[in-house]
Amino acid sequence: MPIEHKDQVSCAVKDQHYFHLTNGRHPQEFLNQKSNEWNLSLHNKEYATKMDEHDPIGDMRKHFHYPKLNDLPNVDKSRVNPDDECTYLCGQSLGLMPKRAENYVLSSMNDWAKIAVYGHFLGSNPWAKCDYPCIPQMSLLVGGHMKEVGVMNQLSTNLHFMMMSFYQPKGNRYKILYEERAFPSDQYAINSQIELRGYDPNESKVIVKSREGETYIRTKDIxxxxxxxxxxxxLILIGGVHYYTGQLFDIETITRAAHEQGCYIGWDLAHAVGNIPLKLHEWNVDFAVWCTYKYLNSGAGCIGGLFIHSNHFQSKLFKLNGWWGNRDSTRFAMADGKESVLIDTELGANGYRISNPSIHQCATLAASLEVFEEVGIEQLRSKSIILTQYLQYLLDTEINNDSVCTFKTLTPTDPRQRGAQISIRPNEITAQQLHDEMEKTGVVIDIRDDIIRIAPAPLYNSFYDVYKFITILKEAIITIRALRLKH
Known part of the structure; x- marks a missing residue:
């Protein structure tokens, strides 16, 4: 069951050049090239299925459970075949379940049933170290050294722990910079930490905003x-990929600029990890936190992740301590007294652990990370760039016009500035109307306020998923308009 660490290598592919973009070529050029090569229009179903046939990682889809229409709420069974799979484009909210996760969890449960307390140190994956098998692949995904990466707690908890260390206001340097419409939990943490230090949140925050009439933030403005x-x-705290707009921030450039100004910088990578390649150590990021249930597919509310750069291992940063942050060799010695506990704290990210991790959560995470190890994040990103561009192209050419439904795209059109997500705001009809009508036909997408978030996850989504989504979207708009005219 445990993942063994191997060097990251590209997986064997049946068409090695298929997702290889050379010389900065735009992914639309790649899509057009295949269209010309096969003499198929990008608007045809045959084109989408042909792309899937040549997808070198398309087989990964079979490793995930795809919900059937019969099992989903709000589906109009009279309009669909209940045995069909849904069209799932909601990976930015919750990733699908890896099929192997069940066996991983059952393995831990069997150890509990058969050897009880001995499972802490014996069995298929001893519970006292059940997080350790996840760290090698997690380190590869975020571009950190293994000592810099920990698997623990949940995202917001880890964020508070990191801010306790890195938000140390003094004199005139006391503000926290973050982006507009940051995820609410991040804003709650920011306000809490400011108040904890005795400052007024209204006077201690710098919020970077997009320019008037624009939907995402320019790096230059930051x-x-x-x-x-x-x-x-x-302190600077920014989401690596913005949850609302899908914008991918230039982490390396912004981090370098932060350090030039003497600021600590941390990143919320909830929508970035498992979505884009990361090089946190190389980029000198001070810290980062993330969840694992979105693109990492570990299950709702599953265990979180944490990165702290080795530059800070010897720093005298304040941190909260717990017995699970002690070294393995002496943790169960039950050392008494403040001094002995502090001296024996584990060096690196694992020193931030407070309590022992959940065996069930580590099991589902390990199952998902094994899939990532088989594919490689670079290969996933290559497919994602093309898959998301295909979605953007069809949205622009099939939907966004006066005869169907105009909408505003909030996500950058530059593929280098977005993850596996496109956010749109419809004009003539509401996002809620559109979401509800799509849900009746078994399309799973996400709504936030007045926008629709569409996320084709490259691990399990296909080009046909995107084509089918566009087809149903157009039908949904026609239905809504017809109902409006009737009333």
């Missing part, structure tokens, strides 16, 4: 704010 206000900023 850098300009840093140059202008950097001396007053103690």
């Amino acid at each position: 850098l300009d704010v840093l140059k202008r206000e950097g001396e007053s900023i103690a």
Whole structure:
């Protein structure tokens, strides 16, 4: 069951050049090239199925449970075949269940049933170290050294732990910079930490916003704010991929600029890990936190992840301590007294552990990470860039016009500035109307306020999924308009 660490290598593919974009070629050029090569229009079903036939990692789909229409709520069974699979484009909210996860969990449960307390140190994956098998592949996914990466707690808990260490306001340097519409939990943590230090949140935050009339934030504008206000900023916290717009921030450039201004910088990678390649150690990121139930497919509310750069291993940063943060060799010695506990704290990310991890959560995470190890994040990103561009192209050419339904795209059109997500705001009809009508036909997408978030996850989504989504979307719009005219 446990994942063994291997060097990251590209998986064997049946068409090695298929997802290889050379010389900065735009993915639309690749899509057009295949269209010309096969003499098939991008608007045809045959084109989508042909793309899937040549997908070198398309077989990974069979490793996931795909919900059937009969099992989903709000599906109009009179309009669909209940035995068909749904069209699932909601990986940015919850990833699908890897089929092997059940066996991983059952293995831990069997150890509990058969050897009880001895399972802490014996069995298929001893519970006292059940998080350890997840760390090698997790380290590869985030681009960190293994000592820099920990699997523990949940995202917001880890964020508070990291801010306890890295938000240390002093004198005129007391503000926290973050992006507009940051995920609410991040904003709650920011306000809490500011108040904990005795500051007023209304006076201690710098919020970087998009320009008037634009939907995402320019890197230049972030850098300009840093140059202008950097001396007053103690900490920067930004989401690597923005949950609302799908924008992928330039983590390396922004991190470098933050350090030039003497600021600590952390990243919320909830929508980035398992979505894009990351090089946290190389980029000198101070810390990062993430969940594992979105693109990492570990299950709702599953265990989180944490990165702390080795530059800070010897720093005298304040942190909260717990017995599980002690070294393995002496943790069960039950050392008494403040001094002995502090001296024996594990060096690196694992020193931030407070309590022992859940065996069930580590089992589902390990099952998913095994799939990532078989594919490789670079290969996934290559497919994702093309798959998301295919979605963007069909949205623009099939839907966004006066005869169907105009909408505003919030996500950058530059593939290098977005993850596996496109967010749109429909004009003539509401996002809620569109979401509800799509749900009746078994399309699973996400709604946030007045926008629809569409996320084709490259591990299990196909080009046909995207084609089918566009077809149903157009039909849904026609249905809504007809109902409106009737009333």
